[in-house]
Amino acid sequence: MAQHKQAEDTNKVDSxxxxxxxxxxxxxxxxxxxxxxxxxxxxxxxxSAFEQVMSQMNIADCRAFDxxxxxLWQEASDENTLLSVMLCEIDFFKAxxxxxxxxxASFMLLVIGLALKKACEEHDCFLARxxxxxxxxxxxxxxxxxxxxVAEALRxxxxxxxxxxxxxxxxxxxxxxxxxxxxxxxxxxMLVREANRALxxxxxxxxxxxxxxxxHKSNVELSDNALENRESVTEEDSIKHNSAxxxxxxxxxxxAAADTLSNSPSVDFKQxxxxxxxxxxxxxxxxxxxxxxxxxxxxxLLSMLMCEVDFFQPYIDNYGVAASEDMLITVATVLQKIAxxxxxxxxxxxxxxxxxxxxxxxxxxxxxxxxxxxxxxxKSNLKHDHSEATDIVTMSIGLSSLFPSDLNTMKSLMIEANxxxxxxxxxxxxxxSVH
Numbered sequence: 417m418a419q420h421k422q423a424e425d426t427n428k429v430d431s432x433x434x435x436x437x438x439x440x441x442x443x444x445x446x447x448x449x450x451x452x453x454x455x456x457x458x459x460x461x462x463x464s465a466f467e468q469v470m471s472q473m474n475i476a477d478c479r480a481f482d483x484x485x486x487x488l489w490q491e492a493s494d495e496n497t498l499l500s501v502m503l504c505e506i507d508f509f510k511a512x513x514x515x516x517x518x519x520x521a522s523f524m525l526l527v528i529g530l531a532l533k534k535a536c537e538e539h540d541c542f543l544a545r546x547x548x549x550x551x552x553x554x555x556x557x558x559x560x561x562x563x564x565x566v567a568e569a570l571r572x573x574x575x576x577x578x579x580x581x582x583x584x585x586x587x588x589x590x591x592x593x594x595x596x597x598x599x600x601x602x603x604x605x606m607l608v609r610e611a612n613r614a615l616x617x618x619x620x621x622x623x624x625x626x627x628x629x630x631x632h633k634s635n636v637e638l639s640d641n642a643l644e645n646r647e648s649v650t651e652e653d654s655i656k657h658n659s660a661x662x663x664x665x666x667x668x669x670x671x672a673a674a675d676t677l678s679n680s681p682s683v684d685f686k687q688x689x690x691x692x693x694x695x696x697x698x699x700x701x702x703x704x705x706x707x708x709x710x711x712x713x714x715x716x717l718l719s720m721l722m723c724e725v726d727f728f729q730p731y732i733d734n735y736g737v738a739a740s741e742d743m744l745i746t747v748a749t750v751l752q753k754i755a756x757x758x759x760x761x762x763x764x765x766x767x768x769x770x771x772x773x774x775x776x777x778x779x780x781x782x783x784x785x786x787x788x789x790x791x792x793x794x795k796s797n798l799k800h801d802h803s804e805a806t807d808i809v810t811m812s813i814g815l816s817s818l819f820p821s822d823l824n825t826m827k828s829l830m831i832e833a834n835x836x837x838x839x840x841x842x843x844x845x846x847x848x849s850v851h
Contacts, residue, residue, distance in 0.1 A: 469526060470526070470529060470545060473526075473529060473530060473533055474533065474543075475529050475532075475533060475543055475544065475545055475551075476542070476543065476544035476545070477544065477545060478544065478545070478546060478547060480544060481542075481544035481546065481552055481554075484542050484544070484554060485501075485554060488542070488554050488556050489601050490601075491556060492556050492557075492600070492601045493600075493601035496600065497556060497557045497600075498556075498557060498558060498559060498560075498563075498598050498599070498600060499554070499555075499556055499598065499599060499600075499601055500554070500555040500556075500558070500563040500566075500596060500597070500598040501552065501553070501554060501596070501597055501598075501608055501611040502541075502552065502553040502554075502555070502563070502566070502567050502570065502594055502595070502596050502611065503546065503550060503551075503552055503594065503595045503608075503611045503612055503614075503615045504532070504550060504551040504552070504553065504570060504571075504592050504593070504594045504615075505549055505550050505592070505593050505594075505615060505619065506524075506525075506528060506549040506550075506574075506590060506591075506592060507581075507584055507586055507587075507590070507591045507592065507593055507619075507623040507624055508581065508583060508584045508585060508586075508623075509521070509548070509549035511583040511584065512524060512581055512583060512584075512590070514583075515582070515583050524579055524581075524590060525545075525549070527577055527579050527590075528551075528574055528577065528579065528590060528592070529543075529545065529551070530577075531573040531574050531576070531577045532551055532553070532570055532573065532574065534573065535566075535569050535570050535573040536553060536570075538569075539555065539566045539569065540555075541553045541554060541555045541566060542554040542555075553566075553567075553570065559598075560598055560628070560630050563596050563598050563628070564596060564626060564628055567594045567596045567626040567628070568626050570592065570594060571591070571592050571593075571594055571624070571625070571626055574590060574591060574592040575587070575589060575590075575591055575592070575624070577589075577590070585623075586622065586623050586624045587624060591623065591624035592624070593615060593618040593619045593623045593624060593625060593626075593627075594615065594618060594625075594626045594627070595611045595612060595613065595614030595615025595616065595617065595618055595626075595627055595628070595629075596611060596614055596626060596627070596628040596629075597610035597611040597613075597614055597628065597629045597630065598628075598630050599630070599843075600843055600844070610629045610850065611629070613629055613779065613850075614627045614628050614629045615627070617629075617780055629783070629850070685741040685744070685745065688745050689745075689748060689764050692748060692749065692752055693752075694748055694751075694752055694762055694763060694764050695761070695762070695763035695764070696763065696764060696765075697763070697765045697766065699763065700763035700765060700771060703761050703763070703773065704773060704826060705826070707761065707773050707775050708820050708826050709820075710775060711775050711776075711819070711820045712820035712821060715819065716775055716776045716819070717775075717776060717777060717778060717779070717782070717817050717818070717819055718773070718774070718775055718817065718818065718819070718820055718829065719773070719774040719775075719777070719779075719782035719785075719815065719816070719817040720771065720772070720773055720774075720815070720816055720817075720829050720830065720832075720833040721771065721772040721773075721774070721782070721785065721786050721789065721813055721814070721815050721833070722769070722770075722771055722813065722814040722815075722833045722834055722836070722837040723751065723769065723770040723771070723772065723789060723811050723812070723813050723837075724768055724769050724770075724811065724812050724813075724837060724841065725743075725744070725747060725768035725769075725793075725809060725810075725811055726803055726805050726809070726810045726811060726812055726841075726845040726846055727800065727802065727803040727804060727805065727845070728740070728767065728768035730802040730803070731743065731800055731802060731803075731809070733802070734801070734802045743798055743809060744764075744768065746796055746798060747770075747793055747796070747798075747809065747811070748762075748764060748770070750789075750792040750793055750796055751770055751772065751789055751792070751793075753792070754785070754788045754789055754792050755772055758774065758785050758788070759774070759775075759776075760772050760773060760774045760785060761773040761774075771833075772785070772789065779817050779850075782815060782817050783815060783848070783850065786813050786815050786848045787848065789811070789813060790810075790811055790813055790847075790848055793809060793810060793811045794808065794810060794811075796809070804845070805844070805845045805846040806846060810845065810846035811846070812837060812840040812841050812845045812846060812847060812848075812849075813836075813837065813840060813847075813848045813849070814833050814834060814835065814836030814837025814838065814839065814840055814848075814849050814850075814851065815833065815836055815848060815849070815850045815851070816829060816832035816833040816835075816836050816850070816851050818832070832851045833851070835851045836849040836850055836851035837849065839851065
């Protein structure tokens with residue numbers, strides 16, 4: 417009898433999926449899930465039917481995703497191609513489940529699964545149901561722009577399915593938030609973690625959008641929806657301690673410092689660094705201890721950005737020591753100006769290495785500061801014909817953030833930031849890596 421009931425439920429689900437595809441495989445109008453609801457006593461049988469249909473639709477489960485991920489990771493590593501992970505979450509799924517019931521939510525997941533499946537087939541991606549209301553997509557090859565375009569196509573495909581959701585705060589239909597991250601294979605855990613961080617950004621910034629983190633590049637691009645949401649966001653918005661007036665005052669202060677340096681008489685490199693009020697290694701340690709204790713007491717995030725000028729030794733070998741010091745002074749000026757604007761502390765620790773400390777804000781604001789530092793150095797347009805990255809001076813940056821507590825140490829933050837910098841260097845330089 418139980419087998420007969422399960423077969424009957426499976427046939428109902430198959431019929432439902434067929435009706436969604438229509439004669440020409442097109443989506444229908446608004447899908448009213450309510451009429452497909454079944455009595456609660458059919459839940460256990462429906463779960464089995466649901467899983468069967470997911471399998472019939474070639475939508476993998478979490479275990480199959482892990483296997484495919486390992487396979488594509490190895491292939492991308494061997495071929496030196498980009499691998500992208502997209503984590504998708506149905507917006508306000510709990511509200512949907514609470515109001516439409518378990519069966520209604522299951523049918524809705526099938527609708528969304530079908531929409532995503534079609535989009536993934538068009539773009540040669542691998543689709544899996546990751547957990548509960550989340551789906552995961554793997555894409556090998558292409559570039560960041562393609563990954564974002566595919567993610568936006570996935571988001572729109574769900575929105576265009578017109579699946580009713582009266583209890584969503586962003587739309588009258590089911591929508592999707594997507595986090596995207598792409599990397600040239602180095603750390604599998606890191607890529608999934610970055611995609612999950614991007615998904616968190618998408619949901620935190622209003623949902624129904626695509627957010628991305630590309631560890632090997634400095635730019636973080638967003639979908640059209642996210643860009644609209646962030647067009648008015650300025651640097652003082654991302655770092656809570658800076659009011660608009662403070663930012664303006666800090667910019668004037670930074671410009672004055674730069675002008676003073678450029679007009680100063682010729683002095684040795686260390687004196688110029690001191691004149692710019694950039695800390696040395698000893699002062700860095702004292703300020704690190706101070707910021708660590710303050711962040712711990714105030715329960716605020718502390719971020720460390722380790723910065724290294726790319727291919728510095730070839731610069732010295734070909735342009736000489738004096739020119740190299742002048743280049744470092746220019747780079748230091750850029751870093752100091754951005755640090756002042758964003759309320760950060762900057763230190764020159766040795767040779768081509770600088771460290772930036774940022775208290776407060778969040779992981780996203782810290783990444784934005786890292787972007788500003790990287791872009792600032794690039795925009796200085798300092799000639800470097802002997803760099804293997806490009807023909808101008810560039811910088812690799814390692815970023816790590818944590819909440820100081822008794823459970824972690826200052827050393828652990830430095831190790832994580834140094835690990836991130838190492839990853840940025842070993843995977844091509846001229847980029848930002850987060851650990």
